[in-house]
Amino acid sequence: MPPATPDLISPRSPRVSAARRLAKRNYRGKERLFLAEGPQAVREAAAHRGEGGATLLELFATLEAAERYADIVGEARNAGARIHLAAEQVIEDISTTVTPQGLVGVCRFLDTPFQEILAARPQLVAVLAHVRDPGNAGTVLRCADAAGAEAVVLTDASVDLYNPKAVRASVGSLFHLPVAVGVPVEQAVAGLKEAGVRILAADGAGRHDLDEELDKGTMGGPTAWVFGNEAWGLPEETRALADAVVRVPIHGKAESLNLATAAAVCLYASARAQRASGGCRSVTES
Numbered sequence: 001m002p003p004a005t006p007d008l009i010s011p012r013s014p015r016v017s018a019a020r021r022l023a024k025r026n027y028r029g030k031e032r033l034f035l036a037e038g039p040q041a042v043r044e045a046a047a048h049r050g051e052g053g054a055t056l057l058e059l060f061a062t063l064e065a066a067e068r069y070a071d072i073v074g075e076a077r078n079a080g081a082r083i084h085l086a087a088e089q090v091i092e093d094i095s096t097t098v099t100p101q102g103l104v105g106v107c108r109f110l111d112t113p114f115q116e117i118l119a120a121r122p123q124l125v126a127v128l129a130h131v132r133d134p135g136n137a138g139t140v141l142r143c144a145d146a147a148g149a150e151a152v153v154l155t156d157a158s159v160d161l162y163n164p165k166a167v168r169a170s171v172g173s174l175f176h177l178p179v180a181v182g183v184p185v186e187q188a189v190a191g192l193k194e195a196g197v198r199i200l201a202a203d204g205a206g207r208h209d210l211d212e213e214l215d216k217g218t219m220g221g222p223t224a225w226v227f228g229n230e231a232w233g234l235p236e237e238t239r240a241l242a243d244a245v246v247r248v249p250i251h252g253k254a255e256s257l258n259l260a261t262a263a264a265v266c267l268y269a270s271a272r273a274q275r276a277s278g279g280c281r282s283v284t285e286s
Helices: 014-021 025-031 039-047 063-068 070-078 088-094 114-119 134-147 164-170 185-194 210-216 259-277
Strands: 033-037 056-061 082-085 103-108 124-128 151-155 179-183 198-202 223-227 244-247
Touching (some): 014 088, 033 039, 039 070, 056 063, 056 088, 063 070, 070 082, 114 151, 114 185, 124 134, 124 185, 134 164, 151 185, 185 198, 185 223, 223 259
Parallel strands (some): 151 179, 198 223, 198 244
16 A cells, blocks of 8 residues: 655655656667656556566655556556655646656666567568658557557657657557667668568659559568658659558548558558468467
C-alpha cells in the first residue's frame, strides 16, 4: 500500500528536475532517456526489456493514480523501476500534457540499429521520410503496429522518436516493434532493396493507383512504404528511389487524405495482400 503522503513534495527535487529536463531533445539525447506518460504507455514500458535490461527505470505517480492503477504500479515495481509517490504539482511539473493522468515514467532509449532490422528480413516496413510532426509520427507508428509491420524507420530528416507528443500518439506501440532512427533515406532504401524488399512511395500524385496494384496482385511480397512530409509530401529525389510511386484513390470529393490516414490505408492494403499470398503472418494472430 502507498504511504499516506507523497515522498516527493518539491518540484525542485533533483529527481524531479532530471525528469523535467527530458522534455528537451538535447537532454534526452545526452542521457538516452525519455518520458512515457499515462497508464497505457507506462504499462507497455514496464513490460518491455531491451539489451540493457528493463526499459522503465523510474515511475512518478500521484497517490490517486497509484491507487487507481495499482496493477500498473505493481508491474513497474516488479520490472525494477524506482517508484516515486508524488504530489500533483510534481506530476504537473514533469508532464508535457495539459491534463496529466498521474503517471509519468522515465525510460531508456529503445531504438534498434538499422542493420538488425535488415537482418530480420522484414515483410512490411514503414519508412518515415521528412515527417516533422510528432503527432503524425507517433500515429503512423501505431498504424504500422496495428497492421502487423515488423519495423519502422525514421530517417534523419524526420522528427525525434522520443518527442513526448510522438510517444503519446503511439499509444504504447513504440514498445511493440523495432524502430530505427536517424537513417538517411538513401541508406534506408538501399538497405531494404538489398534485403529483397520492394519500395513503394506513397504520394497523392503517384502514377500507380493503390486499388489497381491490389487488383494486379503485385503487393504480396515484402514491402516498405515511404511516407513524406505532411505539407509537401515526398521530394522528387526521394520518389525517384522507389520502385513505384503509389496514390491512394480518392473516390469522393475530399481534396486529400492526411498522412496518418493514408499510411493506415497503405499498410493495411499490404498486410491484406501478404496474408492472401501467404507472404507474412496474419495481423490477427496473437
